Amino acid sequence: MATEVELKAGIPSGKKVITGNYAVSYGAALARAQVIAAYPITPQTQIVELLADFCAEGALRANFIKVESEHSAMAACIGAAAVGARAFTATSAQGLALMHEMLHWAAGARLPIVMANVNRAMGPPWSIWTDQNDSLSQRDTGWMQFYCESNQEALDTVIQAYKVAEKVLLPAMLVLDAFFLSHTSEPVEIPEQGLVDRYLPPYNPEFKLDITDPRAFGGITMPSEYFELRYKMQKAMEEALEVAKAADLEFKELFGRGYGLVEPYRLEDAELALVTSGTVTSTARLVIDELRAKGERVGLLKVRLFRPFPTALVREHLLKVPKIAVIDRNISFGHGGIFAQEIKSALYNAEPRRPLFGFVAGLGGRDITPELIEEIIAYALAHDRPEEEIIWMGVKR
Amino acid sequence: MIEIKQSSPYPLRGVLPTDELMLSGHLACQGCGAALVMRYALKALGERTIAVIPACCWTIIAGAFPYSALRVPLFHTAFETAASAAAGIKAGLEVLGKGDITVLAWAGDGGTFDIGLQALSGAAERNDDIIYVCYDNEAYMNTGIQRSSATPWRAWTTTTPTRHPKDEPKKDMMAIMAAHRIPYAATASPAYPEDLVRKMQKAKAIRGTKFIHIISPCPPGWKSASELSVKLARLAVQTKIFPLYEVENGLKWRITLEPKGLPVEEYLKLQGRFRHLSPEEIRKIQETVDAEWARLVAKAKAEAS
Structure with a gap:
């Protein structure tokens, strides 16, 4: 972990031996997440603990809402993204399942929230160890899903995910295996903030909650229009394939690493x-x-x-x-x-x-x-x- | 300090802002209390406001896509998320340097007393800087009159039929919110718009979680004549069934309008949902109302001494 002095100056770059969880935290901080709303759950908790440290030390200028549930975590991320802030959360298993309703809401509202899900088996019986049933159960919510193999990939995917999500206006989930990644330390290259800023400009959506242009979002929609909104979500998903490919190539040019789809x-x-x-x-x-x-x-x-x-x-x-x-x-x-x-x-x-x-x-x-x-x-x-x-x-x- | 004399004729001119931030093309039922109170609330808060509405009658009242009956930005959200979505909006506004904008969470009694209570408690405990209004029509009216924990004892609803009426008292939501020690909580009624507007304006000026509980007559759900809604909202106050008061920091209780103490029957008899009540049941309601009022007066006196 970085020292307090280092953190005051922002996120320090360079090679570090860190866990997958911390790699995700570094990714979210480098992406300059502005609102983080999260609830603890094993094996994800360290992601938001480190982000809380980053916020406390001033390395990350974000508003961290310590919500009372994952359902509220996603609702708060939705509110933040709707007003034009970059929102981040992380969860696992039961927490992700509790969010299910709001996953649909985030995607239907076309809000490019990024979330890390640490794959953990669903209960009962209780398990904290990895399998993919939690994230795959959210397959049809309209979230993009990236499955990560290494800690470096987890960090890089947070940054790439924002790039893609904010272009196609769909939320994105990056997924990493419990313990095999989340708690295993590997050497990770922490990219320079300036370079990340070049890759990922600030989030500034065309439509947002704006008192100078008051609009209603998500109101009841008749069968004469609802269908088209869903068609547009699918088109956005299709566009995301090309956008994700291009985002990965651009990432490779800037940072020297790429992963492909x-x-x-x-x-x-x-x-x-x-x-x-x-x-x-x-x-x-x-x-x-x-x-x-x-x-x-x-x-x-x-x-x-x-x-x-x-x-x-x-x-x-x-x-x-x-x-x-x-x-x-x-x-x-x-x-x-x-x-x-x-x-x-x-x-x-x-x-x-x-x-x-x-x-x-x-x-x-x-x-x-x-x-x-x-x-x-x-x-x-x-x-x-x-x-x-x-x-x-x-x-x- | 809010000073409203019981004898004042409540002249609207000069007291209520003339701005209209709610448009006439809304979809509320005739005589809807919830529509009235939104109009007054937005007059008080002004256009630098963002509204968050979970599933409730107002989901419909606000109008179908692509229309909106509000001239402030409106975010529709899931049933149990008024407080948490509002907290997220406020957090986003703050980080974007727009923290002066008021965030108004606007939910019915189901979304407040029942399904949204956890999120509301979370926001209140964190003292998130939002105004949370519960317009209370005392049942799940949008789904067609099912009991909520805000439904009064013995009231008819479709899930508490007269042969098996509600056996539980209305949940004391104000006490729950006061117990969170939030900076401001108040009750209001559309029959007293100046009081309502002043409370909303007071809430707007305070940082932290503000909770405003507003009685909202519902002609289809209460089985009352639509032209009686304001009268019922007044009788609810004057019978002491729904007294007007405010609580600062969960500790300073203050009654903002001294009610006449009319018999509860005056209020009950105008509503079909209470038509089946026996004289004995009405007596019991009167006793409960008197006892609750005495407790409220004691809290207010304890503060004054």
């Missing part, structure tokens, strides 16, 4: 493509390197942007590969892994038809080890098609 890894000539998101990706890279060294033709596609779904990129990369194996740290009860469903639906109207294996693993924070990923790969290589729609990995039956 998806990231192919050693997919050339691969017989099998693993599809991953979040920290499982790092483990899978390792396994793929080892198997490649042994002559196995396996590769990986990391899905970073989940909403809007990068359908064209997914097709471009996966249709070249004869088999696809999706690792889901989540489950849509009554159907299956959610990334697997999404990939299937993205590929359905494209040729050629590829067999897709849907693996569910690591729920409630159980480790997805290199050995487990090797098993997944071995299964997919050994079978022409999956024997079951859901292939459960490591479940005790």
